[in-house]
Amino acid sequence: MAVGLGLLDTIDSPDDVKRLGPGQLTELCGEIRETLVRYGHLHGGHIGSNLGVVEATVALHAVFDSPRDRIVFDVSHQSYVHKMLTGRRLAYTDPARFAEVTGFTNPEESGHDQFVLGHTGTSISLACGLAKTRDMTGGAGNVVAMIGDGSLSSGVAFEGLNNAAEQGGNLIIVFNDNEMSIAGDFGGMYGPLARLRASNGTAQPNIFNAFGLDYRYVADGNDVNALVVAFREVKDTDHPVVVHIHTMKGLGLDAGSGKDAHAGASNTSHAEPWHSDHCNLSDAHAHAGQCEANHWLNPDSALGRPDDxxxxxxxxxxxxxxxxxxxxxxxxxxxxxxxxxxxxxxxxxxxxxxxxxxxxxxxxxxxxxxxxxxxxxxxxxxxxxxxxxxxxxxxxxxxxxxxxxxxxxxxxxxxxxxxxxxxxxxxxxxxxxxxxxxxxxxxxxxxxxxxxxxxxxxxxxxxxxxxxxxxxxxxxxxxxxLDAERAGVELPRWCPSGHGTAAVSPLDWRVTRRGSRVAILGLGNAYPLAARVADALGAELGGDVTLIDPHQCSSLDETALESLRGGHELVVTLEDGQLEGGWGEKVTAYYANRRDERDAARNPRVINAGATKEFTDRVSLPDLCERYGLTEDALLARIRRELARGSDF
Amino acid sequence: MAVGLGLLDTIDSPDDVKRLGPGQLTELCGEIRETLVRYGHLHGGHIGSNLGVVEATVALHAVFDSPRDRIVFDVSHQSYVHKMLTGRRLAYTDPARFAEVTGFTNPEESGHDQFVLGHTGTSISLACGLAKTRDMTGGAGNVVAMIGDGSLSSGVAFEGLNNAAEQGGNLIIVFNDNEMSIAGDFGGMYGPLARLRASNGTAQPNIFNAFGLDYRYVADGNDVNALVVAFREVKDTDHPVVVHIHTMKGLGLDAGSGKDAHAGASNTSHAEPWHSDHCNLSDAHAHAGQCEANHWLNPDSALGRPDDxxxxxxxxxxxxxxxxxxxxxxxxxxxxxxxxxxxxxxxxxxxxxxxxxxxxxxxxxxxxxxxxxxxxxxxxxxxxxxxxxxxxxxxxxxxxxxxxxxxxxxxxxxxxxxxxxxxxxxxxxxxxxxxxxxxxxxxxxxxxxxxxxxxxxxxxxxxxxxxxxxxxxxxxxxxxxLDAERAGVELPRWCPSGHGTAAVSPLDWRVTRRGSRVAILGLGNAYPLAARVADALGAELGGDVTLIDPHQCSSLDETALESLRGGHELVVTLEDGQLEGGWGEKVTAYYANRRDERDAARNPRVINAGATKEFTDRVSLPDLCERYGLTEDALLARIRRELARGSDF
Missing domain, CATH: 3.40.50.970 (Thiamin diphosphate (ThDP)-binding fold, Pyr/PP domains)
Structure with missing residues (x-):
């Protein structure tokens, strides 16, 4: 356990934050920052984003009454501090428990989390909706959207801004302005935003005013007590207001990284530790991938690994x-x-x-x-x-x-x-x-x-x-x-004779081995698996089975499909994505609907392997393959069963 | 032919517009307006939008050199005037030729049309791209995006605005501000926009400035000569500029409709002929559906028809x-x-x-x-x-x-x-x-x-x-x-015995007639056709065939599907949408992949009817049904062929 986490250790809910005096809030922020840096080195994650909003998050929980007051974190990769303050601190301090929380807000983890979010820009729209129902149903409480860190460039965020003033009523939009998108700021609005900062929030044009919104500016968005004052002023507002806070992404990483020996960290200066000029150096510097602004920090465990x-x-x-x-x-x-x-x-x-x-x-x-x-x-x-x-x-x-x-x-x-x-x-x-x-x-x-x-x-x-x-x-x-290429596995490749004399076109499916009885079609990432299954099955059946690398899935290659009639009783499609609406079902439907065009040749039967229509959350690729029967063993067993049944229908 | 179209009759290309003096430009606009109103009454279309931009479009073609200068009309339903000026005027003046042009820009019609567009908000992005290539390849010419009439509320439009200033270089964004979206303006930005208009374009916050853009204002966007002056000033600009023009949607409809006897037209006042308060009265007034701002005008031919x-x-x-x-x-x-x-x-x-x-x-x-x-x-x-x-x-x-x-x-x-x-x-x-x-x-x-x-x-x-x-x-x-309901056709309805004792759930597929040998499943709009096919087929086979109204297509009802085994040799799915990735293929794949779970029962064969994966443009529904074999005759013939083949594979 890191030193000096005395205050954080006492925070089990936002109520515990509210008990703290100004000095203690600052101290708590220091402890959280230290925790984040340590966690980042060990575990990885969106550390830069979270370091920038330590104070803002502490101030939000010091002022507002979550979950009665609903706080929506845009894209929610900056919600680690929020999680620490809402009963989940051990998931950041105890390495054995790092996996207990997700990298995003999640209502299944806590009532303080409003939504599962990982795509940008929708927080204002969501907050408008929460506020709308509150006002329609006579409910109470503040609604807060925290957005920034590049998310404001998303179109849907502007649609939300345009909605907010029109709707009226209590709504607080915290604009976390760290002067950057993911890899540097982009867009014409950044000049006027810079002038807004330089004028302490007084210059025009003010884009928030242009959307009809009230506006406050907090010059030091990493001063927790200044933020507490600002949030208290807007709490229980009767109209939408933007609180523009100027923060420093990644603030404090250098302090933390000083304890480590990684060269990259020293690239971040005190003045602009996370700015884009310093970012995306992951090629040259072992650890500076950290500052690929919104994105995954390379944790210690990833050092020295080859590129994904x-x-x-x-x-x-x-x-x-x-x-x-x-x-x-x-x-x-x-x-x-x-x-x-x-x-x-x-x-x-x-x-x-x-x-x-x-x-x-x-x-x-x-x-x-x-x-x-x-x-x-x-x-x-x-x-x-x-x-x-x-x-x-x-x-x-x-x-x-x-x-x-x-x-x-x-x-x-x-x-x-x-x-x-x-x-x-x-x-x-x-x-x-x-x-x-x-x-x-x-x-x-x-x-x-x-x-x-x-x-x-x-x-x-x-x-x-x-x-x-x-x-x-x-x-x-x-x-x-990539694994196959790195291991030097020689996958069967295009054999033009399978397609006659035609030149290789990206639209032709590639019959890479011509055999009989069974054809295995492996789309994209499923092709190495298809090749292994074909090898094993050929050995088992005592003769080659046909192997196809379809290479494209936006149309069916009828030449390839027709060439399988007669000599093949079973066609097996493999894809590493959703079966419903996917590719293999199109192959199945092709044969089902073309029976009458080839009187002489019996239709092959078709079976499809791929993913179930479902959401999955951090299930490893091997586990997903097991679940969906996308393993050599499962496929061989399934093919054996099919062959044993014969053409019995 | 309407009276007084002397000038328009001479316009075969934008060059002919450029020959005209100020007085003639005004006269031409009058003729175009008259043509639009007449066209609208006879043919329907987005007349209000086009009436608002008569002068702007004439001025664009008087000043810019299309197609060397590329003009992108956002959503492009306001491109009728553009089409009249670029060689397609007869499609608006001669009723026999009304069908020769589409309601949107279309490069297949004319080199003056940059894109096929019918969804809002992308014109600025498209224009940025055109300008980008021009600047990368040493090309020349202006790029103009014309947007407004509600399109500016689309998120992608803001993304484009934010891109424009960042990119720099020649780019002209004409913001057609008619104070409304489709059914009234919506959003916080409309207040500041009103103040911008009231101040003759000088007030802050100016939303375009807030995106880092240069800006001009034209108070009377229906004064063709004022627009010519404004466009000349920005032509060949070396940086992006917004020309904000204040126009009146539907200007001149009342003059045109005065010649007609339709009551609805008189609802539009001179002061605000198309404003939202006057709009969407189509229920009460025969002709005022015209002013459902961006949307289809009800032409004369539609009068008295029942609701679609x-x-x-x-x-x-x-x-x-x-x-x-x-x-x-x-x-x-x-x-x-x-x-x-x-x-x-x-x-x-x-x-x-x-x-x-x-x-x-x-x-x-x-x-x-x-x-x-x-x-x-x-x-x-x-x-x-x-x-x-x-x-x-x-x-x-x-x-x-x-x-x-x-x-x-x-x-x-x-x-x-x-x-x-x-x-x-x-x-x-x-x-x-x-x-x-x-x-x-x-x-x-x-x-x-x-x-x-x-x-x-x-x-x-x-x-x-x-x-x-x-x-x-x-x-x-x-x-x-709706046709079936209006005709009093009694379609077979839910017969709970098909599903045992379960209560009716929206998720259960509805076996509405239980028969044998063939099952016809008609999804949604295809259900009336399925019922007709089932009737005819039953008569032909001398016994009921099974009919199913699946009612939902997000999951397969395995109870219903399993109940078809054994007694049915053929399952036919009908859907009035794309087959690939659609619903019927899931039924086909279901049986193909579940053979081994019902050893005793033979699998039915499955065939699917639905639409090909393609874009279609104004092909009538009966023609589409013919094309895709979604007619009673085509389906019966296909089913007969399948039954004649028997289970021969």
């Missing part, structure tokens, strides 16, 4: 694009605010110059913006995490697919993973592959991945078919593929 | 909710800006008071807001058009489904229709029904519809199962169901 798949393949993609920048001025990487997690390094961004645009946390804008780039002849590549792309669903339909703009999407963390429930990639193919006109590729090797990127982003060519003619989603390979 | 399904069932839903308002203070109807089209009448809204909230065109906010309302114990009902709900996809996942908030969605215009390609509802079930935790109901009668609404919105009850326990989407019935 996102960083690995992201770096490969950026390197391939970078080579083309001099000759292709319209080639542009567009990132809605999470570059570092996806291998889009600080050094790359510096070199890319105008070829790189961080749009802030604005997925809708990013995809529409890319459509504009493409329409004018440029080649945009939009890169972010699969679940965040959900926020641009309508833009995929309208501006990208319907307009056939040559937008390329790099879809990171798609498919099954041990992620929390707000960031799961299990639903990406259900989203993307059912949109008409969107091509969805799932490369299963480094070479495929780079070839797909080249095909999607190639200039218009004289030869039709040598490049995409509309928007393309490339699912970035995950750990099953 | 959206208005019919929307009114029923609102009437049912309204009765409960006195006893249920938290019951709240939330509409992201399109009430009138969906039967949420002006009179209802007046009576509903605080039970009704128009959020402006903000689907993301509306759903998150509803989640907040529900979390606090209220019962929100969010109503809009299916394709607009795409903009809240992430909120359905996160704030609604993951948080299990009791949000009710009224999904209007879902399923196949003759809509244009930007508003098609063919994709709604693929979107909604694949989200874990979202219940999707498809009532097939008025009574079902109201029962479903009651179940979804009911207060927490003592008896489990008597109400929903999470978010519910109710697909509002379409014309196949």
């Amino acid at each position: 798949p996102r960083k690995h393949y992201g770096k490969l993609a950026m390197a391939a694009l970078e080579k083309r920048f001099p000759a292709e001025p319209g080639l542009t990487v567009v990132v809605p605010a999470t570059p570092g997690s996806n291998g889009i390094t600080h050094a790359f961004r510096e070199r890319a110059g105008a070829h790189y645009v961080d749009t802030g946390i604005t997925e809708s804008h990013a995809v529409a913006y890319a459509a504009g780039i493409a329409k004018a002849g440029g080649r945009p590549v939009v890169a972010t995490t699969a679940s965040f792309f959900q926020r641009a669903y309508d833009q995929f339909f309208q501006e990208a697919a319907l307009n056939r703009t040559r937008v390329t999407i790099l879809d990171f963390l798609g498919g099954l993973s041990g992620s929390d429930n707000t960031h799961s990639g299990a639903y990406d193919l259900t989203m993307f592959a059912n949109i008409p006109g969107l091509t969805v590729l799932l490369p299963t090797s480094r070479d495929d991945f780079l070839a797909d990127l080249a095909w999607a982003t190639a200039p218009e060519g004289a030869v039709p078919g040598t490049h995409a003619d509309g928007p393309v989603v490339i699912r970035v390979p995950g750990s099953p593929i | 399904p959206r208005k019919h069932y929307g009114k029923l839903a609102m009437a049912a909710l309204e009765k409960r308002f006195p006893a249920e203070p938290g019951l709240t109807v939330v509409v992201p800006a399109t009430p009138g089209s969906n039967g949420i009448t002006h009179a209802f809204r007046e009576r509903a008071g605080a039970h009704y909230v128009d959020t402006g065109i903000t689907e993301s906010h509306a759903v998150a807001y509803a989640a907040g309302i529900a979390k606090a114990g209220g019962r929100p009902v969010v109503a809009t058009t299916a394709s607009f709900f795409q903009r809240a996809y992430d909120q359905f996942f996160q704030e609604a489904a993951l948080n299990r908030t009791r949000v009710t969605i009224l999904d209007f215009l879902g399923g196949l229709s003759g809509s244009d390609n930007t508003h098609s509802g063919a994709y709604d079930l693929t979107m909604f029904a694949n989200i874990p935790g979202l219940t999707v109901l498809l009532p097939t009668s008025r009574d079902d519809f109201l029962a479903d609404l009651a179940w979804a919105t009911a207060p927490e009850g003592a008896v489990p199962g008597t109400h929903a326990d999470g978010p519910v989407v109710i697909r509002v019935p379409g014309s196949p169901i």
Whole structure:
């Protein structure tokens, strides 16, 4: 246990915070900061964000009466301090209990948590709704939304701001202004915000006033007692008010890291410890990945590990694009605010110059913006995490697919993973592959991945078919593929004879081994598993079974599917995402609906393996694979059962 | 041909506009206005929006050099004048040619049209992208985004504003400020905007300045020569600038309608002809549906027709909710800006008071807001058009489904229709029904519809199962169901014996006729067709076939599906939406993957009928049904072929 946690040890609920005098509140903040730094080094997490709001959170609980007063933390990755103060401090001080709480607010953990949130910008809308019902039903209590740290660039946050004044009534919006988004501030509003800070909150234009909102400014948002005064002033307000607090993200990390020996920490100066210029150095400095602002801190346990798949393949993609920048001025990487997690390094961004645009946390804008780039002849590549792309669903339909703009999407963390429930990639193919006109590729090797990127982003060519003619989603390979590549596993690769003489197209399914009786189709990350199952089954049956790497899931390759008739009694599809609305069911339905077109050839039966339609929260990938029968043993057993039954229906 | 179209008759391209002197420009605007009113009465369309921007559009083409200068019309329903000036005037003056152009910009029609657009708020992002490529590739020309008329409340528009100043370079944003959204202005920003207008553009806070943007104001946005001066001043600007023009929506309708005998037109005063207070009177006044601001004008041909399904069932839903308002203070109807089209009448809204909230065109906010309302114990009902709900996809996942908030969605215009390609509802079930935790109901009668609404919105009850326990989407019935109800067709209804003794639950599939050999399952709007096919087939086979009204498509009713084994050789699913990722394929996959659980009973074969994955543009519903084999004849022929083959595989 760290030294000097005397006060924190006494906090079991917000009531215990309210007992403290001004000096003790400051002392408590110090202890919390120390706890956060220690926790961050050991466990990882959104430490920078939380260090910035230590005082604000303590002040909120000193002034407001949670849960009667409802506090909504936008995106909620900055809720660690809130959790410490609401009965969950041991989950941050006792390493044995670190796993007891999630990284986000969660009503199942505590009545002080209003929502499970992990996507940005909705706190004001949620708070407006809470306040609306309170006012309709004669309820009481304050409603507080805490937003900032880049979230204010999200469109839905502006929609919420515009709603707040119109609705009226008690609503307090704490704008946590730490001068940055995830990897630096982005956008025209940051200049006026800087002038607002410089004028101690008096300058115009004041964007909050422009949305019709009352406004207060707290210059030192890391002074707990100043915050207590400000919050007391607005508590029980009869109208919506914004409290703009100027905080310093990551405040205190250097003090904590001084105890450690990691070089990266010394990169953070006292003056601007977490600013973007110091961030995203994770390539060069062991520990400075901490300051990839909103994102996962690299804990001690991760030191020295090789890049995860996102960083690995992201770096490969950026390197391939970078080579083309001099000759292709319209080639542009567009990132809605999470570059570092996806291998889009600080050094790359510096070199890319105008070829790189961080749009802030604005997925809708990013995809529409890319459509504009493409329409004018440029080649945009939009890169972010699969679940965040959900926020641009309508833009995929309208501006990208319907307009056939040559937008390329790099879809990171798609498919099954041990992620929390707000960031799961299990639903990406259900989203993307059912949109008409969107091509969805799932490369299963480094070479495929780079070839797909080249095909999607190639200039218009004289030869039709040598490049995409509309928007393309490339699912970035995950750990099953990277692990296989690193281990030197030679997966069966494209065998052109399977498809006749046609050239390799990204749209052709790849029959990588031609056998009989059973065909195993492994989509994307499921391909290495498919290959293992095919090997084992072939040995068992005493003859090759057919293996297919479909490589894309936005259309069915009828040549490949028809080639399985007659010689195959069973087709097995494997995918590492949701079965319902997913890919395998389309294969099943294909054969079910095409029986009458091939009188001579018997239909193969089809079975599908993939994920159940459900939310999962931090269940490890191996556990998910067990749960869904996506293991070699489970699949072999299931295939044996099917074969034993024969064509008995 | 109308009188006095001498100048318009000479306009074949923007060059012809540029030849005109100031007096002629004014004259041309008069002719265009007259043409629009005549067109509107005969054909319908977004007439109010277009009347407001006659002068702005003429001035844009007088000053800028389209298509070298790229003009992006946000949502593009206000592009009629643009089309008239770019070679397509005959499509507005000659009734025989009205169908030659779409209601939206369309690059396939003209190189002057940049994008197909029908959803709001993306023009600034698209323009930023066009400008980005221009600047990266050494291109030339101005980029102009024309936005307003409610579109500025969309979150993505703010994301775009925030991008513009950051990017720099030539970019002109024309903000068409007609003081309204679709059914009245909404939001805190409208007060400051009013002060900006009152001060001739000088007051602070100026929201555009707050996004770091340069700014001009044109007080009379219907003075073509003033606009020409303003646009000349900003043409070839080296930095982004907003030109805020104050226009009057629907200007001139009264003059035009004076020639007609329709009572509704006289409701529009000279002072505020299109303002929200005068709008949405379509219930009481034959022709005043014209001024449901952005939305379809009721043309002469529609006079006297009964309500379409959206208005019919929307009114029923609102009437049912309204009765409960006195006893249920938290019951709240939330509409992201399109009430009138969906039967949420002006009179209802007046009576509903605080039970009704128009959020402006903000689907993301509306759903998150509803989640907040529900979390606090209220019962929100969010109503809009299916394709607009795409903009809240992430909120359905996160704030609604993951948080299990009791949000009710009224999904209007879902399923196949003759809509244009930007508003098609063919994709709604693929979107909604694949989200874990979202219940999707498809009532097939008025009574079902109201029962479903009651179940979804009911207060927490003592008896489990008597109400929903999470978010519910109710697909509002379409014309196949309303037509059947109006014609007095008695569709087979729920026969509880099919399901044993269980009470009727919205989650149970309804076996409405129990037969053998073939089972026809007709989802939602496809149920009347399923009933007809079942009748005809039963007669043909000399015995009843089984008919099922599944009523929901978010989960499979295994009891119903298992009951078909053994006695049925063929299961036929019908749905009026996209097959891929849709509902029928889940039924197919169910049987394919459950063979081994019922050793004794043979699996039925399954075939699926529904829509191809494609965009369609104003193809009539009967033509779509022909195309997809969703007719009685096509289905009977297909079923006969399947039965003739027998179980031969």
